[in-house]
Amino acid sequence: MFTGLVEEVGKLRRVGRQGEALVLDVEASLVLAGVKLGDSIAINGVCLTVTSFDRQSFTMDVTPQTFRHSNLKDLKPGDPVNLERAMAAGGRFGGHIVQGHADGTADIVSRKREENAVRFDFRLADPAFMRYIVPHGSVTIDGVSLTVARTDGETFGVSIIPHTLRETALQYKQAGASVNVECDILGKYVEHLLRCGPRTDDDNAAGRGGLTAALLTDNGFM
Structure with missing residues (x-):
């Protein structure tokens, strides 16, 4: 991790x-x-x-x-x-959970100076992954933990402070370049569980089944 x-x-x-x-x-x-x-x-x-x-x-x-x-x-x-x-046990967790499993790539649509930061806008090679790009959520770009500043459903943007730009290879990236993207793991796991569908009696007996409102209620989450 x-x-x-x-x-x-x-x-x-x-x-x-x-x-x-x-x-x-x-x-x-x-x-x-x-x-x-x-x-x-x-x-x-x-x-x-x-x-x-x-x-x-x-x-x-x-x-x-x-x-x-x-x-x-x-x-x-x-x-x-x-x-x-890889993160050492007991290390400080300054970014977010990153698996190092790229979901795919994105092209840099634009790079613009914004006061003391630089804004990058991206277009994913596979638009299906846009559903995991959540405003103010986390995204990993070429291994850099960043916060999603904006999204319009087709593109998304991040704002990078000078220190992060200086200390990473993103400083060399311009419009048209390709970057690796890893979406936040939380959304992917939740979606997978929801897609599993409701539990059946057989599933309950075997410890299988999907995430349901009843399950969340029974376990104190709702």
Whole structure:
């Protein structure tokens, strides 16, 4: 699990590609402290596993599934990338719950200065995910935990303070660029439970079934 607070901007050193499979070699420093084989590090908000490392870099494999649903396929040597290690138990939770499982990508529609902030507007590649974009709710953009400032049903915007812009690779992103998007996990789980439908007697006996008003009432939520 991650928090969406980027620890370091690394640099991609090499991309190995075979079909829709990738091997990424990333130059870094801070996130290498105490690193072990098998550790999880999020690259632009995508949770990947460390397969090798040295004092200056680490490598990770990208599966075809991740290739198809993220912007990692667009990366080139020299590109800056947002890096975050998995959250340590007992760490401060400064962002929001981030799984590192990108729901898809979005294109930057516009980038505009607003007083002391910069506003980014996005259009999702898959409009179906707009139902999870909630005004003043959380969204992860390239691994950065942000608050949804506005949405019109087709696009959404965030407002980024100077510190966040300076400390993340979003500072290099302009209109037309692609970003990874992870919607807030809460809405996705609630929707899944609701879609399961009402419980039947068999479901109740087996501990299965969907989320219903009766269930919420019985358990003191309504």
